[in-house]
Amino acid sequence: MSYPPPTATGPKVIAAGLDLGGTKIEMQVFNADWQTLTKQRIATPDSYPELVAAIAELISQNVAADVPxxxxxxxxIDPQNGKVLAANFCATGHTLPDDINAATNLDVTYINDCRALALSEAVFGAGKGHKTVASVILGTGVGGGVAVNGVLPVGPTGTGGEFGHCAASAAIVAHYGLPVFPCGCGRTGCVETYISGPGLERLALALTGRAMTSHDIATARSTDTAQVWGAWCALTADALRNLILTLDPDVIVLGGGLSNIDGMIDDVLAATKSAQIGDFAIPPIVLAQGGDSSGARGAAWMAAQ
Ligand SMILES: [Zn+2]
Known part of the structure; x- marks a missing residue:
């Protein structure tokens, strides 16, 4: 789908957002109704100077200097020194936001992609109309964000929303006789190592002795895969229970690749109900609504605030 370019007499541009990932960078320009006016996608460059130059060029080509x-x-990003820690593109150790600002002469807003998705869901998606919205992205990794009244609180450490690196429930790990896995963050036993996409596959191997993809487990939920799915739901529900006990959100929005598994939301809802203390209620747990545009839209919204 293509969109007409904004013109001097055309729809007013309110903000622009870039979704920066390991394989592609996508820029979107939004009008006052937060509809996408233009989109441009490029491959993520392999070298850092090229990365900074490519982002600066995308911005200068697509928007005027007064657009957030x-x-x-x-x-x-470590707020103490402005340096990036990124596993899948070449910016680790570099002050990418500062370097983009220097290259563009702008004050660009830079946030984690899971936080951008969470904000987009809170303002435009499944969390719209709710006060406290917690979003959890279940994909290659596990992360998310919490938005309150459509605003993402920005704290001093830059790590808020890294739910995936909270500890998995020791009781559930022991119940299923699961190993304690090392995590990409350098610690062991993080919940991400069990409930991310690769985590689900680790559960299958540990519980059945067979290698299965997330897709196999999702589509063939019977006999031994039922136990794998049960363990995944229990560990995911326990992570959501921790969120509920900490934040008491009005709604929990689930996104990421694993949220596309058929029946996932019903199974996680049931598991979270049984994980909750006594007969206390749990908030609605719903699927994210935003598609490909969510990350860019969330980042653009944050910039416009
Ligand atoms: Zn971790």
Whole structure:
């Protein structure tokens, strides 16, 4: 689908967002109704100078200097020194936001991609109309964000929303006789190592002795895969229970590749109900609504605030 370019007499541009990932960078320009006016996608460059130059060029080609620009990117930024930690593109150890600002002469807003998705869901998607919205992205990794009244609180450490690196429930790990896995973050036993896409596959191997893809487990939920799915639901529900006990959100929005598994939301809802304390209620647990545009839209929204 293509969109007409904004013109001097055309729809007013309110903000622009970039979704920066390991394989592609996508820029979207939004009008005052937060509809996409233009989209441009390029491959993520392999070298850092090329990365900075490519982002700066995308921005200068697509928007005027007075338009707020937000970047939602995989990885984290340390607010103490402005340096990026990114597993899947070449910016680790570099002050990418500062370098983009220097190259464009702008003040670009830079946030984690899971936080951008969470914000987009809170404002435009499944969390719209709710006060406290917690989003959890279940994909290659596990992360998310919490938005309150359509705003993403930005804290001093830059790690808020990294739910995937909270500990998995020791009781559930022991119940299923599961190993304690090392995590990409350098610690062991993080819940991400069990409930991400690769985590689900680790559960299958540990419980059945057979290698299965997430797709196999999702489509053939019977006999031994039922136990794998049960363990995944229990560990995921326990992570959501921790969120409920900490934040008491009005709604929990689930996104990422694993949220596309048929019946996932019903099974996680049932598991979270049984994980909750006593007869206390749990908030609605719903699927994210945003598609490919969510990351860029969330980052653009944050920039426009
Ligand atoms: Zn971890």
């Amino acid at each position: 620009v937000g970047i939602g990117a995989a990885g984290l």
